[in-house]
Amino acid sequence: MRNAFDFLGRSIDELEQHPKYSVIHFYSAIELFVKARLLKEHWTLIVAKPDQADKAKFQRGDFQSVGLKEANERLTKVASDGLLDEELKCFDGLRQERNQMVHFAHAAQGDDAVAAKEMDRIVSDHAKGWLYLRRLLAGRWKEHFAAHADTINALDHRMREQTKSLERKFLLLTDDIATAMAAGSHFMACPSCGFESFEVEQPVWIGVGKCLTCGFSSSVMTLECMNKACAQPILLAGGYEWCAECAHEYTPEQVEAVLEEHDLLRATDYKDPEDLAHASCGNCGSYETVVPLENDEWFCTDCFDVEAYIGQCDWCTGYSTHVPEESYALGCSQCEGRVGHEKDD
Ligand SMILES: [Zn+2]
Numbered sequence: 364m365r366n367a368f369d370f371l372g373r374s375i376d377e378l379e380q381h382p383k384y385s386v387i388h389f390y391s392a393i394e395l396f397v398k399a400r401l402l403k404e405h406w407t408l409i410v411a412k413p414d415q416a417d418k419a420k421f422q423r424g425d426f427q428s429v430g431l432k433e434a435n436e437r438l439t440k441v442a443s444d445g446l447l448d449e450e451l452k453c454f455d456g457l458r459q460e461r462n463q464m465v466h467f468a469h470a471a472q473g474d475d476a477v478a479a480k481e482m483d484r485i486v487s488d489h490a491k492g493w494l495y496l497r498r499l500l501a502g503r504w505k506e507h508f509a510a511h512a513d514t515i516n517a518l519d520h521r522m523r524e525q526t527k528s529l530e531r532k533f534l535l536l537t538d539d540i541a542t543a544m545a546a547g548s549h550f551m552a553c554p555s556c557g558f559e560s561f562e563v564e565q566p567v568w569i570g571v572g573k574c575l576t577c578g579f580s581s582s583v584m585t586l587e588c589m590n591k592a593c594a595q596p597i598l599l600a601g602g603y604e605w606c607a608e609c610a611h612e613y614t615p616e617q618v619e620a621v622l623e624e625h626d627l628l629r630a631t632d633y634k635d636p637e638d639l640a641h642a643s644c645g646n647c648g649s650y651e652t653v654v655p656l657e658n659d660e661w662f663c664t665d666c667f668d669v670e671a672y673i674g675q676c677d678w679c680t681g682y683s684t685h686v687p688e689e690s691y692a693l694g695c696s697q698c699e700g701r702v703g704h705e706k707d708d
C-alpha cells in the first residue's frame with residue numbers, strides 16, 4: 364500500500380517535468396492497489412503460480428507477481444470482488460499506455476500545440492483512472508482500506524488540483540456549451556474532471572453522459588439530491604456513490620426509490636409471475652438490483668448497467684442480465700451451474 368501511494372504521489376509530482384515517468388508511475392500505482400486488495404484475501408494469490416508459492420521467498424520479494432488481468436480474474440473468482448468491465452477497461456488502457464511510454468519517446472514534452480494536447484490527454488486519463496480507483500478504495504473496497512482514508516482524501520485533493528490544468532480547454536468550450544444548452548442539453552459537473560461540461564439530456568434522467576472537456580463518458584443518473592436539506596441537482600455514476608454537494612451516501616434501494624418517485628420505472632403486475640419487478644445483475648453480480656424502466660430497458664441500480672433484455676438461468680432458474688447461452692452448465696451471476704455443482708460434490 365505504501366508503495367502504491369508513493370507511486371501515485373510521484374506520478375503527480377512528475378507530470379509537468381517528466382510526463383513519461385508520470386504515466387509509468389500512475390499505472391504502477393493502480394496495479395499495486397489491485398494487488399493489495401488481492402493480498403487481503405491471501406498472500407499466495409499475488410504470486411504468478413500459487414501452487415509454487417514459497418513464503419520465505421515471498422517475504423524477500425523474490426517472486427513473480429500476477430499482472431492486472433490475472434489479478435482481476437482471481438479477485439472475481441476467489442473473492443467475488445473484482446473490477447467492473449469499465450474499470451478493467453480503463454486500467455488496462457493505462458497499462459497499454461505505460462507500455463508504449465517505456466518503448467517510445469514521449470510527445471507531451473515541449474511547448475508546441477501537440478505537446479499541450481498530449482498533456483491534456485494524460486491529465487484526462489489520470490483523472491478517470493483516479494475516479495475509478497478512488498471509487499474502489501473509498502467504496503466497494505472500503506473495509507480493506509479504511510486505515511488509509513486520510514491518505515486517500517489527501518491524494519484526491521492533489522489529483523483535483525492536477526485536473527484544474529484542463530481549465531484552458533474548458534474555457535474554449537464556452538460557446539459550444541451555450542449552443543448545446545440553447546438546444547435543450549443540460550450540463551453538470553463532470554465526475555472525472557470537475558468542470559461543468561458533462562452533457563446530459565434531462566435533470567432527472569438515466570443515460571450515457573459525456574464530458575466535452577475531458578472526454579469522460581459513463582452511464583449516469585441525474586437527480587435532485589434526495590437529502591431534503593440539500594436538494595441540489597446532482598449526478599451519480601453508481602448506486603453506492605455519494606452526493607458531491609452534501610456527501611449523502613446513496614444505496615441501490617434509494618436509487619430505485621428516486622426512479623419510482625419520478626415515474627421512471629415501468630409498472631409491473633405483481634400477480635403475473637412473468638412480469639418481473641426485479642432481476643439480478645450479470646455485470647456487477649448484485650442480487651435483485653435490476654429494475655425495468657418505463658422505456659422497456661433494464662437498469663441496474665448498483666452498477667448502472669443498462670440492458671435491453673433479461674434472461675433466465677437454466678440451472679438456478681433465476682432471472683438476470685447477461686445470462687450466458689450455456690447457463691445450465693456454466694450458471695449465471697448468482698450460481699455456478701452444473702459444473703460448479705459437481706465440483707462441490
Ligand atoms: Zn470531464
Ligand SMILES: [Zn+2]
Nearest residue numbers: 588593606609
Ligand atoms: Zn446532496
Ligand SMILES: [Zn+2]
Nearest residue numbers: 644647663666
Ligand atoms: Zn449491476
Ligand SMILES: [Zn+2]
Nearest residue numbers: 676679695698
Ligand atoms: Zn443461475
